[in-house]
Amino acid sequence: MTHRVSLDRLCSLLLVFLLLGSVACAQKAAPLPAPDWLVDEAGVLAPVRVRLLAQHLREFQESYGIQMVGVIVGDLRGRTAAELAMDIGNAWKVGRGDVNNGVVVLLAPNQQQLAIQIGSGMEWQISDTTADMIRDMMVPLCRTEDYEGAFRIAFEQIMLLNKDIPWNVAFTSVADARKAGKTAVIQIASFEGQVIDIDGDHIDVRTPDGDKVALLPTKHTDLSPTGIQPGKSYRFSGRVALEHPLILMLLGHEPR
Secondary structure (H helix, E strand, O other), X not given: OHHHHHHHHHHHHHHHHHHHHHHHHHHHOOOOOOOOOEEEOXXXXXXXXXXXXXXXXXXXXHHHXXXXXXXXXXOOOOOOHHHHHHHHHHHHOOOOOOOOOEEEEEEEHHHOEEEEEEOHHHOOOOOHHHHHHHHHHHHHHHHOOOHHHHHHHHHHHHHHHHOOOOOOEEEOOHHHHHHHHHHHOOOEEEEEEXXXXXXXXXXXXXXXXXXXXXXXXXXXXXXXXXXXXXXXXXXXEEEXXXXXXXXXXXXEEEEO
């Protein structure tokens, strides 16, 4: 009889722990906000200010081809601000997938955190150090609860750094980029190629027609065994850095 009671109590405790674990997981798995240009989940901005900021971001994308979104969350869902901003960028597919030129600026007033997530294709214009400087400019405004001002200063700095950078694909082959000579510099080429070798500072690629080109990876390019791998083929997008020899700054890649 004693063993029976102990077993019942043990089962009850186990059920409680399972339920508590399920609740914790459910809290972490809370759905992300619905995508929009400016989302104020925390309700700290007047609706008219949200609409004006959203319009500003739409107009910038239409003019310069870069997609930026701003998000104010009431809860970080068990993540850091940087992790949640990355989750949102991936889930919403912020920016063009071929060149990875999206930006997510996230504020979490209740947790006193903020984050700026830059697409890998924009790391050539906005380094980690530059992003940190922009965040430092936002912090005093967030402390005074001027969240609109924090967004505006972040968006304006990012716009200034990118407004003269072309984002349309100018060349659909390495051969076309070579023919353009010096006029190809800073333009984007999109092409298929097989990775021949990966050195510490560049990726050697051969195109189907036998042309060779060097790609410069960003700081966050995945060159691990689960990332870009020698012997495999990809569709690459890169910005021409040097016309002879032809060297491109890697913007994006997709397995073929």
